[in-house]
Amino acid sequence: MSTPVITAQNLAKSYRVKGKPDFVAVDGLSFEVTAGESFGLLGPNGAGKSTTMKMVGAVSSRTGGSLSILGLDPDRYGPEIRSRLGVVPQQDNLDAELNARENLYIYGRYFGLPGKVCRERAEELLSFAQLEDKATAKVDQLSGGMKRRLTIARALINEPRILLLDEPTTGLDPQARHVLWDRLFRLKEQGTTLVLTTHYMDEAEQLCDRLVVVDKGRIMAEGSPATLIREHSSREVLEVRFGSDRNEQVAPQLAGIGDRVEVLPDRILIYADDGEAALERIHALGLEPVTSLVRRSSLEDVFLRLTGRSLVE
Structure with missing residues (x-):
């Protein structure tokens, strides 16, 4: 069994609401993700998925429980953890003033990578994302599927050990979704750990080795897609x-x-x-x-x- 790269024990997050009891967004989640695994967080809107992803991404502190990312506590070692993560947000936030190649290059420089390394990785990632012929195209000239592939490529510029994907194919047509699935499957084959949230159940079946179903901040079920179907249907x-x-x-x-x-x-x-x-x-x-x-x-x-x-x- 591989060593876990993410370990959560009774993870909790609550928010203060003036004049009301604290709002509990995450209520005691416990799970592990092993290296090279594709792990899914499923749940309806408001279930606590995005809040959990923010804590795993070391951009939001927890209010209870313990959390270890790559052996480090994100509340103490946030910058170190973030330098080893790739993050694909729910909404594309590419720089519209830059072309596809420049988006990759500039993002790499944010991580302190040398210019030569950024240029080399940008070309490799444009090829990986099947965007070589769009290298000099501005973001506004790209289709939705192309923007999504570029956002994923950008998240890989620092060669992350863990890739966090929040609703990676929302709004894409079936063809674009399948192209994206292929790119993500290739990453998994290369040993990248994937953690994703999705509302598409077929996507979870295609991409996830294992997943948890979360509702109202709590885990309702955990297992592989086949195991969950066998146990609950x-x-x-x-x-x-x-x-x-x-x-x-x-x-x-x-x-x-x-x-x-x-x-x-x-x-x-x-x-x-x-x-x-x-x-x-x-x-x-x-x-x-x-x-x-x-x-x-x-x-x-x-x-x-x-x-x-x-x-x-």
């Missing part, structure tokens, strides 16, 4: 629609079919090991759904079961 899910005005009427007749039945406004979900067999049982009851779909259970099913389907503002 069924092998398959049958989706049937009888019409929005009939779903609730029909639902009681489906009790006992599969492991669990969930009634939504537009459809009914039946969690079962064999979705086709569950559909046959529905037909045997004399019920004819308007539409039916059998699919494999996904991380999204796990996520919604653990954190709920209602919106939290």
